[in-house]
Amino acid sequence: MRWRLVALLFWAVPAAAVTCEDVDYLGRSYTACTVDATSENLRLFYQDADGAVIGGFTRLASQPGVNRLAFAMNAGMYHDDRSPVGHYIEDGTEVMRVITNAGPGNFGLLPNGVFCINDGSAQVYETLDYVARAPACRDATQSGPMLVIDGALHPRFLIDSTSRFIRNGVGTSADGTTAVFVISNGGVTFHEFGSFFRDYLDLPSALYFDGKVSRLHAHDQGRSDFGFQLGPMVAVIE
Template sequence: MLIGVGSPAFAVECATMEHVGAGYTVCKVDTTQEAIRLFLRDPETGKPLGSFDNVERLVRARGETLSFAMNAGMYHQDRSPVGHYLEKGQEVRGVITTEGPGNFGLLPNGVFCIAKDGAQVYETKRYVDESPACTYATQSGPMLVIDGALHPRFLKDSDSRYIRNGVGTSADGKTVYFVISEEPVNFHAFGTLFRDVLKVPQALYFDGNISRLYVPGLNRHDMGFPMGPIVGVTRPTE
């Protein structure tokens, strides 16, 4: 049940909801109206941006407003992406098709692809086979929902609980849901929110240790350790 909505003055529609006894914040983006981008390094210095504040300063200098941001995938200690990363059509890291560290290795994992005509989550092997024309892409894992089905290795009674965040996409690529839990949850509960409530055919896990959210419309700006890839929604400043 929706119990709060972000201000219509902002580009992203966000709301809080409850699912299986836990609270979540869900942000819905219409890709036909809003620009979704990935951010990793400062284009001038080459250093990792690492924080919502740095991304906000970067887009403000370009005459834009950052209306939403979230961490967007696993990264190494130097904040470089663990998996595939593409920014403005330039590949920073190639696709990893073998098992990686931690949850990345809970195969299948996937890729969040932002293209000119929308955004999609792809299971990694499908992404490699189809080679979609992505402008931005970030690989993470595990997949949460695959073709409408929950990841086969999720256990309903698992005691592995973290604050978790992820992304799900509609079949036509026009709607993207970014979700963060407000309390520790397991993979099964998190995945069923995408499958049963948001009803998206594909969903991907971003992280569970440093999950954070930036939504000015909700007066929310999570702080914490420096991040690697960050996904954001920008629009020209009025």
């Protein structure tokens, strides 16, 4: 009887909204947070109701309608005023158009991509593919470079690169049901970071969000990074 009671209590515990785990892979440490896009409230956040940039996890957690911030991460590059560098849609409203041309910095290292969120799905698209398909995204953020494109690493990534930063990004399953958000816990190269998505997580598409300013809030890990004010953020709210 006691065993049956324990079993019943175990199965009554609700599943976590986001599952985050620390992973050591090829001598580098990462934190990977897996989100079921079919059931979780996954959204982008940039400004509050008054048009002020939210800028960080503490203010995000206090926004109307956010009862519990299960997960959050910076989600795309931004200008000094924290406005999005590339394409940005939030709750159906386009804030910034799609940028298709090459340019300076990591964002302009083509191919770059767009992370598209809808009720029940999340998908990373290469930018030109995104423009051709024209998916109706509820939320979308453009960043770059792509890390993994149709199962292949970005062609400009060098295996012998010595440029290492704390980096973060997102990868999605082919059917769009799962999104995995990753932050490195130390400096990694683009090749190492992309390889983690492709070879360890086995995801066909992945997009770089940023480096040096990378931040993670993971409620169940008791982790909430602080530092520079952020622009666009992605979060799972309850």
